[in-house]
Amino acid sequence: MRERGRSRRLLGLGARTGGALLRSRLGGQSDWRALGEALFEGLSELKGPAMKLAQIVSQWDDLLPPDLADELARLQRQAEPMPWPRIRESLEAQYGDFDRVFSEVETTPFASASMGQVHRARTHEGEIVVLKVQYPGLADVLESDLTQVRRIMHLGRWFKVPQARLDALFDELVESLRGELDYRAEAAALARYRARYADHDWLVIPEPLMGLSGERVLAMRYVPGTPLRDLEAASDDLRQRVATHLADWLTEELFIHGELHADPHAGNFACDEQGRLILYDLGAVILVPESRLKPMIELLQATLEQDAMAMDTALRKMGGRQGEGAPLALYRESAEAIAPLFAPGVQDFGDVRVHRRLRDLSPRIWAALDRLQPPADTLLLSRALNGHYWNLVRLQARLDMHARSQPLLAWANGIS
Template identity: 30%
Template sequence: MPLLADAVGQSLSTRPDIIGTEITKALSGLHDQIPPFPRTLAMKIFEEELGSPVESFFSYVSEEPVAAASFGQVYRGSTLDGRTVALKVQRPNLHHVVVRDIYIIRLGLGLLQKIAKRKSDLRLYADELGKGLVGELDYSIEAANASKFLDAHSSFSFIYAPKIFPDLSRKRVLTMEWVVGESPTDLLSLSTSSAYSERQKLEAKRRLLDLVSKGVEASLVQLLETGLLHGDPHPGNLRYISSGQIGFLDFGLLCQMEKKHRFAMLAAIVHIVNGDWASLVHALIDMDVVRPGTSIRRITMELENSLGEVEFKDGIPDVKFSRVLGKILSVAIKNHFRMPPYFTLVLRSLASLEGLAVAADPNFKTFEAAYPYVVRKLLTENSAETRKILHLVVLNKQKEFRWERLALFLRVGSTRKAFNRVIASKNESSLDYLPKRSSGVFDTAHLVLRLLPSRDGIVLRKLLMTANGASLIRAMVSKEAIFVRQQLCRVIADVLYHWMTQTFGRGIMATRYGSQVRLTSEADNGELSTSSRLTVPVYDYQSIFRDRRLKVIFSRILDSARKDPVLMLKFYWTTFVMVVTASVRACHRVLVSLSEAMLAPSRFLPRVAISA
């Protein structure tokens, strides 16, 4: 069964952390170095499929295949109108070989089932495998899959899929756009080879880790957004394009996930991060992994015993995805879980990407790379399913806030530039600004105040309307929330400071978070020097006070808290202290800015034009 052995070897070749570096190097050749069949035979198959000689369609076809895989091999060619293409030709007599191998595997699994006395029919795995492999034998299906994948992911600019030439494609021949890029195997080799300089190796490592990071994100997009999964994402089918995109090749096998499975997978990732094993079991039931009638209490205890030892760093599992996967699989095998096709594809994809990253950077963590995407989806997608998951995580049964979890969501989500884009003000010059102080303390208050009035803040607004308002006030006046109150003081000081400078001082240097912003005066005539350009975005917090939706939310929160006079007294006192503290800070900054403006030597020096 050489074809199926190749497929298994390709999967294992991405996991040096499991099988070792030497075996990995030996298996990596399976991706691109499978022995080719003769060119004359390949061209004969092409002519049989299209009914005309190769020369009538192509001005050039390479003498040797540029890649050879289990099911076919690829040539580089040029069409008559000058377009560079990849010409994929299927191996001869392949259908007979695949059917034979699947039949042998099915017999073996049936025998294993009897020996192990398993209740589940293991032969179904062979049937599923055979269904996918036989589908890959028809390149017209792959052409349709490629077009479907391209259409589904066209809105995600970092994902690249080649265009198909339908008029040059048939059942055993596929012609597609030539993708120029580096394979993960090449990048890994370059980053570890002693034949290159340290600078070249570091740059190759950077490109490899960027590819892996985008590969993880692409997997999550397929998993949680489009539901259309690439069925064979091994390194031979991935390319890192110079534009920074990740390119996908080989669309012989796609898997379409049901909507309920997508949201169950999203919930499962969140529950793993939060260590909520009982909720994880319910998510696995929704994913059709845990069989109906299974003891939820027993499975919960086993998952807790298996995963309870996982350490967390900044609220995220500080462990490799493969280790968590291994522990879950051990529980799954013991309790006869089902493994739907989409489930195995997702696990294989993420495990393969992590294997590549670990080879270049042993400290890479898939959860750390993936979780910000999950957080952004929960905080910005206004759907009943995502709201249900978010409420389950950040609210308890009494609808009281779990403040530490919401703070974790906001902090983790803000590490993504995409998350900052959705809450960025239209008049800001920078979209990459991260609300983080020089001390490294995450600015939760700033992010919340930017997100609330924005279009994508609807999820957070609905969350505030649903939650117990008194619990939010109680959390805000607690000792644990002192860092949030400090951040709010800075925000209030910013508002007061900019109001003062705009009202009383024109042309003074306004300092915000340690960076200088020059407020122009009429004397500038609209001309700004390089030093006076806006370097840090100044957010318009006044929009919060003008937003009627937020007024309703804040009124509801206060009405809920008024039932507790002691709590309201603490709230008023805390608010008074914050306003006084912010006012003192704002006045101090105004005095400092006035001093800097008055003493700046550039105010008294004449402008001199210097020519080359």
């Protein structure tokens, strides 16, 4: 009965979204703010795949109507928590009588997400830990939820998104969600990253407590910090330190370790009182083989050289651009918009002129996707990099991207 009720609610939210899109396409007015509020309230309660999809889409800052994007972005920072009695079910399934393990568990979470929420607890030895608790019953409804989400995603065709891209996004969502249900795998990832970056004194990764972790609960030592999303009012010096750490870490992840953190919403990152970068969540990490990375750098090089034909060649080498007729004018305009971020010297990621130009280009890029046809296996990588870019924007980072990019371009060209 509960599963059928969830399906009806998901279909109802999908129908409301489809109606708003249809009115907009026919030249009418849609109340995107009201739609966003309805989606926020409904998805906050339902959790699971649909909420995860909305979080993914909300990270495409240049895709959605601003009022709708603002409301969906709240799912990353203000989602309604699941009531404590339901969370208690997961704790009891994991520990039995959890009072034997903890002297106190805070009933109010300090973070809520699509698949679980985080509670502070204290052991009988007095240590403060955090418990990432999976929502009870989520594994049981996951597959039926995904069926409804696939139907909802067909609405993406109103944005002229090719079916192949929608299918790739759905496959990404399925893989991500099934992976996020495996808390033991995330505990192992935390341990691996702690060992990898043990000598990085500017990077903090919480220690997983293997003896207290299991299928439904991930236990970690408590590491206090200020989330990136709350640093807008912080001092410029602190924001620049954190932005530099984030850029350095991403570069090392990609070009030394061949991996990338693929869930870049700002709540997964924080800084401590010393200005160190904290990585809270490693539930989504993807492999980035050299065979995929090199063509992407070649595309970047062609873009910075503002060579439209070379951009088209690079995209073809990546496995995209199957349609006829290279959109050379669009390539040129995209290159002109991106190149300023890589000009010699320090560039300001807070420069609204750059973002405005990229936003203005977005509708044309989406309209040309039938010709561009970016390769499906780069979808998650592109989305993750886009999300990390917007984190740098929110930090108002000032970085010398020209100097940072030169070794990468040389690497792609085989120059030692």
